[in-house]
Amino acid sequence: MLGLRVMSAVWLFLLVCLFHVAWTRPHADEEEELEGGEGGRHKRNSDVSYGWKHTEYLIASVRQRLNNNDLYFCNNDPFLGVRCPEEQHCVDWHEICDGHQTCGLEVREACINSTIDSYGRTDDRFCVGDEDAKWCDWKKMAPHRCGEDFVFDLSKKRKQYRIRHPGFPSAYLTDRYCFWTVSTVPGHFLYVEFKKFRTETNYDYLSLGQGLLRDSDRNTLIFKHSGVDKPTLFKTNLRLPNAHQLWVTFRSDDWDTDEGFIIEVSDSSREINVPAADIMIGSNPFQTRPKNETSRVVIPVGGKTIVKSPNYPKFYRNHVTTNWIISARRGRRIEVWFDNFDVEDDEDFVSMGNGPLLRVYPIFYRKTGKITNTNSLRFVSTASDVWLSFETSLAIARKGFRAYFREIPITDCGGTLLVPDNGSIAVANKNYPERYYPSNLDCTWSIKNEEGRRMWISFHDFSTEWRKDFLSMGNGAPQDRNRTSAIITMHSGTHMPDPYEFTSSGDEVWMTFTSSRYNNHGGFVVDIFDEMLHPPPVTTAPPTTQPPPTTEPPPTIRGEVRPTRRPKPTRRPKPRPAPVILPGFEPAPTNDDYVPFTWPPTTTTRRPTTTRRTTRRTTRRTTTTRRPTTTRRTTTTRRPTTTTRRPTTTRRTTTTRRTTTTKRPTTTTRAPTTTKTTTTSRPAIINPWEIPSDSSSSSSVSFFSSIDSTQSQF
Structure with missing residues (x-):
């Protein structure tokens, strides 16, 4: 019993350990993901x-x-x-x-x-x-400082100091911000020589400048230097203020570390065995202008274009401004989305806007840092051109970004649209083609062309909720729309409008689209061409068939591409049920000369029900003929509408049974009704289409005479 409990405890401990590993490992993978293009990085434990x-x-x-x-x-x-x-x-x-x-x-x-x-x-x-x-x-609660201040005392003949990384002689510590200051007497300057330098590239960096105001752009001499390259020997610049003072800052993150650095700072009174020509004079790197590069990209028809930062996925270049101008066909829009975005925080920036002019009409301005949720980086332009700008700082690089550009139709809800000269536009519902259109839409478009020039309209896709979401389109302005000007009226469903291709009668057309609250679909897309670019077709094909091909395709003007026409699937006819053949009848012929049989106009479909009620009344009155008062009360009180509701029945029975009339007219006129109902084969259930097509009027008379003869036997 004790051994069983011990085994249960051991198994429970193992399950807890497995659960802990399964829970923490995904987060560890996120922290230890590849951060650069040259290998993986590992997070370190810091104090x-x-x-x-x-x-x-x-x-x-x-x-x-x-x-x-x-x-x-x-x-x-x-x-x-x-x-x-x-x-x-x-x-x-x-x-x-x-x-x-x-x-x-x-x-x-x-x-x-x-x-x-x-x-x-x-x-x-x-x-x-x-x-x-x-x-x-x-x-x-005062913050602890990492670093110290050095002051040269020339009376003690101290002419140099050494600045070492935190944690010397081991590798430098993680997650540190340290700063040092060095001062000498005014009028002197300082020599700076790097004895050793090795830090993690683009993540752990050192800056240096003149004066005591650290991390200032105006007096910086070395800005965020990292890697394995040692800066050359230099001296402070006497043309800049505070040449007798120096500040040094070092910043490390909580990931990988390296050997660190050793910097030797000397007073100008010290003799250095280096030629004067080899000693550089410190200069401010911020005084140099960044390199500017601009390129143009054209999105292919029906495809997409990828724009990447320089050297992606490796580290991009520093101190460079790169611009792109991405263009699509006129009358279209551009959809943009990013799948990777990682730039230096607060130093490198990405901006994007509408139009071919840089830094005009921005979509977003100066995005920076690392964005893991790239779903927020999806945009749609308001023009057929988009500009993209990427600005990098003097130092520190990251992977960069990768963006996709795709041509889509105009997805604005309503508005006035102009067809370009010898061009075309494409109009679609909102969210097309990625998602369903929103609910409760009420959009109205006014599409105009050059004065006196018609337009050719062609639908390429259509899917809306049946009898709930409607599209209408017609000639003229939206304020003048009516049934006369409408070409497509309140069309819905998943089949193409009829007609799905047509030519406008003037230089302006209107289009409306409304959606309900529920059950949205993919929507529609329609292309509108100038008649000079795409001449109207000779005939208009039905919406369920493929349009007839033209003998000569129209010429392409100014790089425009004529859209291809998709064949429309034909609907299969619904199978008709097999006819019911009653006993004693021949099956109906299947030739094309078949004429269905029609009943005489006096026959009604409600007669069987009326005859059944009349039979019950006749039986009841027949049993009470000895009491005249009962018959009189039945006629006036119980069924006052008996003789008025069926006048045709009385006439037909009178003419048919006039030869068999007796002294009791009431019984004689109504008894045949009972007999006909009980003995006939219920003409209402006979399928008239099962009678042969060559049946003449005489055959129909013989058919009814046979029925009468059968009734006379009773």
């Missing part, structure tokens, strides 16, 4: 308490608390400390709550005296400045 993400969180929290008390960081730098309220100087983080007040010393005595007037006694709790308990709590 959260000293990571840059945690430091950013602390900075945001302390800034919020300081702003709530009308306090701010010193020079807007969270690592320098806090600016004293209503004073020009700052207090460093290590000077806060150290037992020596720094802020508010000049007004301390006046502050203490004001408490006597307010409380009747001295209270210095509000006059201690940076020694207050709140300030002590803020000090505990």
Whole structure:
């Protein structure tokens, strides 16, 4: 029993482990996906308490608390400390709550005296400045700095410093933001020499510049350098301000690391055994203009075009602006979607707009970063041309993007459309052809051509909800539409309109489309050509057959392509049920001269039912003939409409049974009705189409005479 419990516990533990692996592995795969074109990247575990993400969180929290008390960081730098309220100087983080007040010393005595007037006694709790308990709590949340400041003291003959990566001599630490500053006496300059440099390309980078204002574009000398290439020896530029000061920043992510770097900074008073011609003078890379490239792309008819960033899927080039102009046929629109989008965040940008002119009528402007949900990157232009621009920064590259461009019809809901000169346009419902059209549509189009020139209209696809979603089209303006001008009136279903190809009578046509609330379909698409591009057909074929081919195809004008016509499937005739052959009758012939038999005009379909009621009344009256009062009451009260409802019946029975009339006319005139109903073969159920086609009127008379003879036997 104990062994069974142990085995159950072991199996349960294994199931839990398998479930944990199955749950966490997909997320691990997402984190360890390929990030570059040259291999895979692996995420590393970093010390959260000293990571840059945690430091950013602390900075945001302390800034919020300081702003709530009308306090701010010193020079807007969270690592320098806090600016004293209503004073020009700052207090460093290590000077806060150290037992020596720094802020508010000049007004301390006046502050203490004001408490006597307010409380009747001295209270210095509000006059201690940076020694207050709140300030002590803020000090505990102060961000930790990675890096240090170096100052040359020429009196001590110290003429060089070395800056090493965090974690030296091992590989540099992950998720770090470190900065260093180096200063010498004014009038001197600094030499910068890289002894070693090796970081993860395009992800862990180093920047360097003159002065103490770090990461400023105006004084940058090296911008986001990464990889395995060492910068050459250079010196600070005396033409730029603050040549005696230098700042260095290093940023690493929480993925792969490398060997790191060693930078040696020397004062200008130090002698360097390098020729002066080999020493570069630092320059600002932002002063150079990026390279500009523009290309044109034409979308093929019925196809699509792919536009990719340079070197995709490898890293794209830096400091380059690449432009594309994508064009489709006139009278069409362009659908755009991205299946991959990964550019440097806040540095590289992708923009797109309508028309052939760059940076005009944008669809979206300066998208950046990595977008995993590419479903949001699907757009439809409002013109037949689209421009796309990709701007890259001085450094740091990513995979880039891949975009698809496809020609589609105009999918606007209504509006005025102009047919290009010697061109054509295509009109379709909204969401065509990817999705069903929306509900509750009410669209009206006015399609115009050059004055005095007709149009040729051809439908290529049609599928709407039967008797719910309708399309109409006709000649003239939309405000003048009526039944006379309509060519297609409230057409619906899955078959093509009739006619599906026609020529307008003038230079303007109208079209309307309405959809219901439920059960939407794919919709329709119609091409509208100028008569000079596509002459009207000689005849108009029915919508279920293929249009007759023309003897000579019309010439193609200005690169326009004539659309192909699709044959329409023919419907199969429904099978007719086999005829019912009654006993005693011959089957109907199948020749073409067959004329169906028709009953005499006096015969009605309701007679069998009426005859059945008359039979019951006749039987009841026959049994009560000894009581005249009963007969009189029956005639006037129980069935007052008996003689008025069937006058034709009385006449026919009278003429037929006039030779057999007795002294009791009531019985004589109504008894045959009972006999005819019970003895005949119910003419209403006889199929008239089963009588032979060569039957003459005499045969029909003999048929009824046989029935009468049968009745006379009873």
